[in-house]
Amino acid sequence: MSDLTVPGLVEAAAERFGDRVFLRVGDTTRTYAQTREATATMAAALAARGCRPGDRVAALLSNRIELVDLVLGCAWLGAVAVPLNTGLRGGSLRQVLNAARPQFLYAEAELAQYAIEAGHRGGVWRVGGEDVPCPGTAAAVPPAPVCPQDTAAVLFTSGTTGGSRGVRCPQAQFVHWGRNVSSALRLTADDVLFTCLPLFHTNALNMLAQAMTVGAGCVVTGRFSASRYWSQVADSGATVVYLLGAMVPMLLAQPPGPHDRAHRATRSLAPAAPGPLWEDFRERFGVTLVDGFGSTETNLVIGMTPEESRPGYMGTVRPGFSARVVDEALAPVTDGTPGELLVRSRQPYAFATGYLGDPEPAPGSWRRTGDRVVREPDGWFRFVDRVKDVIRRRGENISSSEVESVVRSHPAVDAAAVFPVSSELAEDEVMVAVVVREGCLLDPQDLARHCARDLPAFAVPRYVETFAALPLTETGKVRKAALRERGVTSRTWDRAAVTPPSAPSAAS
Known part of the structure; x- marks a missing residue:
């Protein structure tokens, strides 16, 4: 068996780290040896229910052990797991189902109904049902003769700028993710990895491969909660945590508490974390942020x-x-x-x-x-x-992320998203959607003066609108396409309609 396949990774990890704890999800704890057995018997259970190599099995499952079993069991059998965003509904769910064309669906009961209404016509296994494929319900089978280039999973992109696309992720890609990221994060068998990111996302799925590569333990929990995050990290015993960039300012915005340092975590993979916040994050939480470029389509390049x-x-x-x-x-x-x-x-x-x-x-x-x-x-x-997010105004390219960084530095701003809207001329205008920090008031004109201090005049937002919350994907990315489509409304403040700001005020 090739060492560049998921079954090869599972077998090698069981051989090397047998009785070490590999995974904790909810009330389930598994060693590496138990994980190999669960994977082999899950593959047998899938086969007993008609699943064959090459078949696609869609999943609408939250962060639970059933989803781990399904992904590993499909890879062992030579089938293809298709973990779907559990927030999909209606037309967006119909779009990904039409693209994936799964033969089977494994889902929580309510989510299964959404899929059926969206047009799924294949087999359906509901969590808790009588005929769901589960580890231990059939005798273990040997791994299928899969190759490194064979598709192990189809993962759909977030669709922040348009429709989601299904990415064919080969068996070897997961193995390389495990090797590359474990090397960059300096992971060892003494580490415990913690994530609350969804397992339909490449970040969380590949954490499992990183752990298998070095013999580390990993803990998977439910949705991100800024107020409970560090207490969950402490309870998990984690030494390494996984964040998305947007989570970093959310955690720093929380009031200081006893759990800020009452944990063992020392480092975090945090793609796209704002640079100005790294040192504050390390000083407050004792965690060093580590960035990198990787995507569902690539690896840690x-x-x-x-x-x-x-x-x-x-x-x-x-x-x-x-x-x-x-x-x-x-x-x-x-x-x-x-x-x-x-x-x-x-x-x-x-x-x-x-x-x-x-x-x-x-x-x-x-x-x-x-x-x-x-x-x-x-x-x-x-x-x-x-x-796609670069804004063109007055012959200049404007980086929305650089404008967002300046907007977020205003003391009354909790979160911000900058995007282009149409102007009266054949160019873009700059608009910003702002979430105001609790207990604060935001004067849009003061925000414009604040931006004028650190940005060239052509980059200062013309339009400002406050929101209770920004529209986000399930993985915490701002859905700028939704903001662009909404555009300027009667609630939007227009800098061009008031007296232009002069020199920045001391109050800003």
Whole structure:
């Protein structure tokens, strides 16, 4: 069996770390040896219910042991797991089901009904039902003769800028994720990994592969709660935690409490965490933030280690990968010049094999990321924006993320999202959606003066509107497409309709 497959990873981990605890999810605790047995018997249970190699099994399951069993059992059998966002409903759920065309669906009862209403016509297994596939209900079967390039799972992108797309993730991609990230985070068998991110997301799924690579333990809980987060981390005994960038300011916005340092965590993989907050986060919580570039379609191409943590940067190119920055004509640009990031892998099948319905990219080919970055002369990469989120105004390119950073530094702002809206001219105008910090009042004109202090005039938002909460995906990303579609309303403050701000006020 190839060591670049999920069954190979599970078997090797069971052989090396047998009685060590691998996983805790809810009330279930499993050792590595028990995980191998559960995986082999889950595959047998799937086969007994008609599932065959190559079949797709969709899942609408929250962070529970059934989803782990399904993903590992499908990989062992040679079937394809399709974990779906549990927040999908109606047309969006219909779209992903039409793209995936699963033969089977494993879901919580209420979510199964949503899928049926959205058009699923295959087999349905409901959690708690009599005929659901479960580990231990059939004799273990040997792993199927899967290859590194065979699809192990289809993961759908978040769809923050449009419809979600199904990414074909090969068996080897998960193994490489485990090796690359465990190396960057300096993981060992003494570590305990903690996540509350959803298991339909590549970040949480790949944490399992990282643990298997080194023999660490991992703990999976439910939804993120900023107020309860550090007490959950303490209860888990975690030494490493997994965050998304938007969670970092949420945690810092919480009032100081006894759990801030009453835990064992020392480092966190936190992609897109705002650079100005890294030091505050480390001083308050004792946790070093580690960033990097990776996506559902790729791997950890760019990254850093805890000892070389550099706020505001993604890191340097990791072994086995290449990266370049290009202009709109895909020609390389000089260091220090913003452009789109292209990446390439020399690790076999470390990248996805394309999107559902699309041909497979040539091995070793350059992949476009849609991210606008800068490569510094010393080889460090800095994220600027998503290419689709760049705003063009008065002949200048404006980075929405840079404007958001300035807006968030206002003392009355808790969260912000910057996006383009149409103007009377053939260009964009800058609009910002703001969540006001509890107990504060926000004067939009004062916010404009605050922005004028640190931004060029063309980048200062023209439109400001306050929201109780920003529209988010299940993984915590702002749904800017929804904000752009909503656009300017009667509630929106327009800087052009009032006296332009003069010099920044001392109060701002």
